[in-house]
Amino acid sequence: MPTIRFFAAARDAAGTTLxxxxxxxxxxxxxxxxxxxxxxxxxxxxxxxxMVNEEQADRTTTIDAGSEIALLPPVSGGAGxxxxxxxxxxxxxxxxxxxVDKTGPxxxxxxxxxxxxxxxxxxxxxxxxxxxxxxxxWIAASIDVIFTNGGTxxxxxxxxxxxxxxxxxxxxxGIAEAMRSAGRQKNPLADLSRQVAGTAGRTLVxxxxxxxxxxxxxxxxxxxxxxxxxxxxxxxxxxxxN
Amino acid sequence: MPTIRFFAAARDAAGTTLxxxxxxxxxxxxxxxxxxxxxxxxxxxxxxxxMVNEEQADRTTTIDAGSEIALLPPVSGGAGxxxxxxxxxxxxxxxxxxxVDKTGPxxxxxxxxxxxxxxxxxxxxxxxxxxxxxxxxWIAASIDVIFTNGGTxxxxxxxxxxxxxxxxxxxxxGIAEAMRSAGRQKNPLADLSRQVAGTAGRTLVxxxxxxxxxxxxxxxxxxxxxxxxxxxxxxxxxxxxN
Amino acid sequence: MPTIRFFAAARDAAGTTLxxxxxxxxxxxxxxxxxxxxxxxxxxxxxxxxMVNEEQADRTTTIDAGSEIALLPPVSGGAGxxxxxxxxxxxxxxxxxxxVDKTGPxxxxxxxxxxxxxxxxxxxxxxxxxxxxxxxxWIAASIDVIFTNGGTxxxxxxxxxxxxxxxxxxxxxGIAEAMRSAGRQKNPLADLSRQVAGTAGRTLVxxxxxxxxxxxxxxxxxxxxxxxxxxxxxxxxxxxxN
Numbered sequence: 001m002p003t004i005r006f007f008a009a010a011r012d013a014a015g016t017t018l019x020x021x022x023x024x025x026x027x028x029x030x031x032x033x034x035x036x037x038x039x040x041x042x043x044x045x046x047x048x049x050x051m052v053n054e055e056q057a058d059r060t061t062t063i064d065a066g067s068e069i070a071l072l073p074p075v076s077g078g079a080g081x082x083x084x085x086x087x088x089x090x091x092x093x094x095x096x097x098x099x100v101d102k103t104g105p106x107x108x109x110x111x112x113x114x115x116x117x118x119x120x121x122x123x124x125x126x127x128x129x130x131x132x133x134x135x136x137x138w139i140a141a142s143i144d145v146i147f148t149n150g151g152t153x154x155x156x157x158x159x160x161x162x163x164x165x166x167x168x169x170x171x172x173x174g175i176a177e178a179m180r181s182a183g184r185q186k187n188p189l190a191d192l193s194r195q196v197a198g199t200a201g202r203t204l205v206x207x208x209x210x211x212x213x214x215x216x217x218x219x220x221x222x223x224x225x226x227x228x229x230x231x232x233x234x235x236x237x238x239x240x241x242n
Numbered sequence: 243m244p245t246i247r248f249f250a251a252a253r254d255a256a257g258t259t260l261x262x263x264x265x266x267x268x269x270x271x272x273x274x275x276x277x278x279x280x281x282x283x284x285x286x287x288x289x290x291x292x293m294v295n296e297e298q299a300d301r302t303t304t305i306d307a308g309s310e311i312a313l314l315p316p317v318s319g320g321a322g323x324x325x326x327x328x329x330x331x332x333x334x335x336x337x338x339x340x341x342v343d344k345t346g347p348x349x350x351x352x353x354x355x356x357x358x359x360x361x362x363x364x365x366x367x368x369x370x371x372x373x374x375x376x377x378x379x380w381i382a383a384s385i386d387v388i389f390t391n392g393g394t395x396x397x398x399x400x401x402x403x404x405x406x407x408x409x410x411x412x413x414x415x416g417i418a419e420a421m422r423s424a425g426r427q428k429n430p431l432a433d434l435s436r437q438v439a440g441t442a443g444r445t446l447v448x449x450x451x452x453x454x455x456x457x458x459x460x461x462x463x464x465x466x467x468x469x470x471x472x473x474x475x476x477x478x479x480x481x482x483x484n
Numbered sequence: 485m486p487t488i489r490f491f492a493a494a495r496d497a498a499g500t501t502l503x504x505x506x507x508x509x510x511x512x513x514x515x516x517x518x519x520x521x522x523x524x525x526x527x528x529x530x531x532x533x534x535m536v537n538e539e540q541a542d543r544t545t546t547i548d549a550g551s552e553i554a555l556l557p558p559v560s561g562g563a564g565x566x567x568x569x570x571x572x573x574x575x576x577x578x579x580x581x582x583x584v585d586k587t588g589p590x591x592x593x594x595x596x597x598x599x600x601x602x603x604x605x606x607x608x609x610x611x612x613x614x615x616x617x618x619x620x621x622w623i624a625a626s627i628d629v630i631f632t633n634g635g636t637x638x639x640x641x642x643x644x645x646x647x648x649x650x651x652x653x654x655x656x657x658g659i660a661e662a663m664r665s666a667g668r669q670k671n672p673l674a675d676l677s678r679q680v681a682g683t684a685g686r687t688l689v690x691x692x693x694x695x696x697x698x699x700x701x702x703x704x705x706x707x708x709x710x711x712x713x714x715x716x717x718x719x720x721x722x723x724x725x726n
Contacts, residue, residue: 003340053344054453065343070337093552098487099537100550149693154656154683154716172396173657174414174422174433180658181423181665188708189657199325211538224430232396232434245582295583296695308584310577413675414638414663415657415674424667466672472675474638 002067004033007235009081010048010071013040021069026050027059029069037157047157048072072231083145083230085111086120086138087130090151090160095125103149106212107219111147114223119143126151139167139203144230146203147219150210152195158205161194168198168205175206175222180223183214185219190214195223200232244309246275249477252290252313255282263311268292269301271311290314294330310368324470325387326351328380330373332393332402334483335451345389345391348454349461353389355464364461368393373405381409381445386472388445389461392452396439402449403436410447411439414471417448417464424463425456432456444475486551488517491719492511493565494532494555495674497524505553510534511543513553523525532556556715567629567714569595570604570622573632578610578690580643587633590696591703603627615647623651623687628714630687631703634694636679644691645678652682652689656713659690660715661705666705667698672697681706686717 001020014037023029030050035044042166050057051070063069068184083197087107093099108118120138124130131148138146151160165171175197183190195207206222208215253259256279265271267365276284292299293312298370302305305311329349335341343365350360362380366372373390393402405412417439425432437449437460448464452459485504486711495501498521507513516536519684534541535554547553571591577583585607592602606623608614615632622630635644659681667674679691679702690706692699 031626049701052271053341055455065397066708068341082489098550099552140501154713170396170436172434172436173418174435176424176657177419177422177661178426178430178433180661181426182666184662188662189697189712190705191706192656192709192713194654194656213539222433225434228431229396229434235397244494295586297697298554308582310583389592412638412678414678415660416668416677419661419664420668420672420675464672464675470673471638477639483563 001065001221002029002063002069004029004069004071007070007072007231008201010041010044011039015043020155024062024064025059026057026063026069028054030061030071030124031076033071035185049239052211054159084143084228085116086122086143087111087118088099088134088138088146088148089123089124091123092130093159094150095123103208103215104211106146106216107149107208110216110223112221116145116226117145118144120146123127125161126157126161128163128166131160132166135167135205136201139200139205140203143203144233145226146205147208147213149208152193152207153210154192158194161173161196164196164198164205164207168196168200170203171196171198173197175225179208179218179221183217186217187214199229199233202231204233243307244305244311246271246311246313248256249312249473250316251284255279255286261385266304266306267301268294268299268303268305268311272301272313283393283482285289304346317347325358325469326361326385327358328364328385328388329353329360329391330376330380330388332366332368332373332390333365333398335391337365339473345450345454345457346463347454348458349389349391349450351460352428352461352465358468362388362434368399368401370401370405370408373402373461377405377409377447381442381447384443386447386475387468388447389448389450391457392451394435394449394451396434396436404436406447408439410442412439413437413438413440417467421450421463422459425451425459428459440449440466441475444473446475449481485512485546485549486553487630488513488555491554491715492554493530494525495719497521497528508546508548509543509544509555510536510541513547514543514555529555531549547721550623567711568603568627569600570606570627570630571595571602572604572618572622572632574610574628575719576609576641576718578634579607585694587692587699589622590700591631591633594700594703594707600629600710604630608662610641610643611699612643612647612650613681615644615648619647619651619684619689621686624691626685627687628717631666631708632689632690632692633692633699636677636691636693638676638678642678645680648682648689648691652680652684655682656688657678657681659709663692663702663705667693670701671698683713683717686716688713 004019004021021029021032087104089101089104094101104156151158164212193209197206209220246261246263263271263274315411331343331346336343368440432441435451439448450460487501488505490498505513505516519619533556571588575583578585607703677693681690692702
C-alpha cells in the first residue's frame with residue numbers, strides 16, 4: 001500500500017509520522033487522510049507541498065503500492081510553523097560603536113519580506129569565542145536558521161568561518177558555492193569570501209559577507225532553499241525524538 | 243629524442259611504458275612504434291587518443307626532442323579495457339523492501355548507453371558501516387568507478403558523504419562542484435546535497451543524489467570526465483606496480 | 485567623526501593607520517588628509533581606490549560621523565608597492581630535463597603584462613617535501629603571491645595540493661571554485677584538477693594546473709582579485725606588526 005509521511009505541522013495534525021493510505025492518485029490518498037484524521041489535517045492539506053518518492057508532484061500524480069507521499073506544510077505560513085531566524089553581525093567597529101551596522105538591518109528587512117521571523121539579533125566583535133558562544137546559545141534555543149554577516153574575508157581579524165566550523169556538525173558546501181557563484185557574476189572579489197554553511201542539531205547556519213550589498217545578494221541566492229532545509233531539519237529533530 | 247608513454251592496453255601491446263621514438267610529427271612517431279612493436283599495437287593505434295606534453299593533439303602535430311606523446315586507448319571500447327562500474331543504492335526504505343529502488347535502474351540504463359559495464363549492484367540501508375564495507379569490497383575488486391545514490395541530504399540518517407570520505411584517499415572537489423553547479427540551474431535544492439567524490443587506489447567514487455531525476459542529471463554532468471579519470475587511475479596503478 | 489583607514493603606501497605616507505577626518509563627502513575628507521599629511525600623501529591620493537564602509541565609492545560619496553573611508557593605493561603601480569610574485573613549476577619531467585617547461589614562461593608573460601613583477605622562479609619534481617620547502621622559503625621572503633603549476637591531477641605523483649595545504653594557514657575555496665568554474669566551460673576535464681588556494685602570513689598561494697593552456701586560463705580567471713587580496717594581506721601583516 002502507498003504510504004504518507006507527514007512532516008512538521010501535518011504530523012502534529014495527524015498524530016503520526018507514517019501512515020498507509022489508499023488510492024491511485026495523490027488526491028485520493030489525501031482525501032483518505034483527511035477523512036481519517038479530521039479537521040486539523042484537512043484544513044492544512046490544501047497548503048501542503050507534495051512529493052512522491054522524493055520528487056515534487058501534484059494532486060493528479062498517480063501512485064502505486066510502493067509510493068511514499070511526503071506532505072510538507074508551508075513552513076513560513078501558519079504561526080506555529082513560521083521560520084524563526086537569528087541575525088548575528090560580526091564587526092569590531094560596529095560593536096565598538098564607531099560604525100553603525102547597516103548590514104544587519106538590511107538583512108532583517110529582506111527576511112521579513114520573505115515571511116521569516118527575526119527572533120534574535122546580536123552584534124559581536126571579530127572574536128571567535130564571542131561568535132561561537134552566540135551561535136551555541138541560538139542553536140540551543142532551536143532557532144531555525146542563523147545568518148551571520150561579516151568576518152569572512154582575508155584580514156587577520158576575520159574568524160567567522162572558523163567559529164562556524166567549530167559549531168556545525170555537518171557542512172553544506174553547496175550553499176557556500178551557490179553564494180560565491182552568484183557573487184562572481186557581479187564582483188570578482190566575491191571569491192575571496194571564505195563563508196561556510198552547515199547544520200548543528202536542527203539549526204542551519206549560513207555565513208554572509210559583511211557589506212550590505214554583498215550580504216543581501218548572497219541571502220537572495222540561497223533564500224529559495226532555506227525553507228526546504230528547515231522543513232527537513234525540523235523533521236530530523238522529530239525523527240530523533242520519535 | 244621524443245618519448246611515447248603507453249597507457250593501459252597500449253602498454254600491454256608494447257610491453258613497455260616509456261619508449262624513445264623517432265620522427266618530427268606524431269604520425270611518424272606512431273609509425274615507428276607500430277614497426278617496432280608489431281600487430282597488437284598497430285591495430286590499436288588508430289583508436290587511441292593522443293596527447294603531446296599533456297595537451298590533446300592530432301596525428302599532424304609536430305614534435306621535437308623534448309616531446310612526450312601519451313597514447314590513450316579507448317577505455318570503453320575493447321573488451322579488455324572496458325570501464326567497469328558499480329552502482330550502490332543507499333536507502334532505508336528500498337533496503338527494507340517498502341519502496342522499489344528506481345534510481346539504481348535509471349543509472350544502469352544511462353551507464354550502459356555510455357558503454358560502461360555495470361559489474362556490481364547493491365542496495366544497503368543508510369548505515370555508515372554498511373556503505374563503507376561495500377565501497378571497500380568493490381575497491382578491493384578494482385572496480386573502475388562506483389556511483390552511490392542516496393543519503394547525501396540533511397536528514398539525520400543521511401551518511402553517504404561521511405562513509406565516502408572515510409574510504410577515499412583523495413577528494414575531487416571539482417566533481418561535486420560540477421554536479422551542484424549543473425543542478426542549481428534547474429533546482430535550487432541541489433545545493434543542499436552534500437555529495438562528494440574521490441579516489442581510493444585505482445577506483446573513482448562519486449556520490450549521486452537519491453531521486454532518479456537528480457541522480458541522472460548529476461551523472462550526465464560528470465560522465466564526460468569519467469573515462470579520462472579512469473584512464474589516469476589505471477595508469478597510476480600500473481605505474482605503482484612497475 | 486568619520487575615519488580614514490590608510491593602506492600600504494598611503495599608510496607609509498600618512499605615518500598612521502587610522503585617522504579621524506572632517507567633511508561630508510569623500511573629497512572633503514581627502515582634502516583634509518592632504519593638508520594634514522602633506523606632499524607624499526597628496527601625490528598618492530588621485531591614484532587611490534576609495535571604499536566607504538567596505539563598499540566601493542567615489543569622491544562624491546557622502547559620509548557621516550560613522551563612516552570609515554578605506555584608502556587603497558594602486559598596488560601594481562608605483563615601484564615600492566608593486567606586486568611581487570613567484571612561479572613554481574612542479575614537474576618530474578621538466579626538472580629531470582627531459583621536457584622543457586612551457587607553462588612557467590607562459591605564466592611569466594601573462595603576469596608581466598599585468599604589471600606583476602616575477603621575483604622568483606623555480607622548478608621542482610613532484611615531491612611534496614621539495615614543493616613545501618620552496619613555498620616556505622618564498623613565504624618567508626614575503627613574496628606577495630605564489631603561482632604553482634602542475635601536480636594537481638589524479639596521478640599518484642600529483643601532490644601539489646597536499647604540499648600547499650600543509651603550508652597555508654587559511655584556505656580560500658572560492659579561488660579554486662572560480663578557476664574550475666571557468667575551466668568547465670571549455671573543458672570538462674577541468675573538474676579533475678584538485679587545485680587549492682590559501683594564505684600563509686601575507687602571502688597568497690594559488691595552484692594552477694600543469695598544461696600551458698589550462699594554467700593561463702585559470703590565471704586569467706583569478707587575476708582580477710589578486711591585487712585586492714594582496715592589498716588586504718599587506719594591511720594584515722602591518723596590522724600585526726603595529
